[in-house]
Amino acid sequence: MTASSPAVGGLACPPPGGRSQAATHAPRDRGHGRRERGGVTAELAIVLPGVVLLLLALLTAASAALTQVRVADAARAGARAVALGEPHTVIIDMTARLAGEGASVRVASDGPFVVVEVARDLPGPLRLTDLVARATARAVPEPGAP
Template sequence: MGARAGFGRQAGAITAEFAVALPAVVLLLAFLLAGGAAGLTQLRLEEAARAGARALARGESNSAVTGIVQRSAGEGAATGIASDGGWVRVEASARVGGALGILIPWTLSAKADTPQESSGTEVPADG
């Protein structure tokens, strides 16, 4: 009986240690998932800004460029369009979703500049 009583105490200690460590492991997992969501959002924004800048340089309208950016980066993405001389710039920004995206207000952005291809068409700065 003495051996069984000792095992019961060890099992209780292991359960207590697990109960203490579990919240730390869950929090670490949540931060890893949030970091992954932020990385994925940043990649989507960069690709959306590049696609929007290419379309704008070809002479697409501002509303078409906004549609391209939102299709690539998500419906919640904001689009900024500007022109400076022979260059066009598209900026895409969005909030990070995921496990901690609701609690932590992360907003990421990406910009892309490219030379304007179509001649004689100036992009309005107000977008």
């Protein structure tokens, strides 16, 4: 202990001025907190529309990717069915059903290959654009297939 703050009963006594050093700090400025009240709400109001737009863009991109995968799978399934000798009407119906609503299917021959082309407009907001999910699959007909 220092000479200015003698201990009494094991406790430190305040200095001769009457106030301890902990009490000499300036009190907090209470008005500062009032000026910032609602700051988080304002920041959230500014940021939230951007977050919503970003989420919408991600969901739209995921939907477009899923549509492209469905169209590609449908084209491959159609090409396999043609290679196995299924009738063209069955192939077109099956492929259009696999690709989804509004899909167009074309079956053609290209030399030794059979070509199945599938196209479908993209869903959601991308329907308003000229973007189309498109896939082509080729297969060689199996020997002895009708």
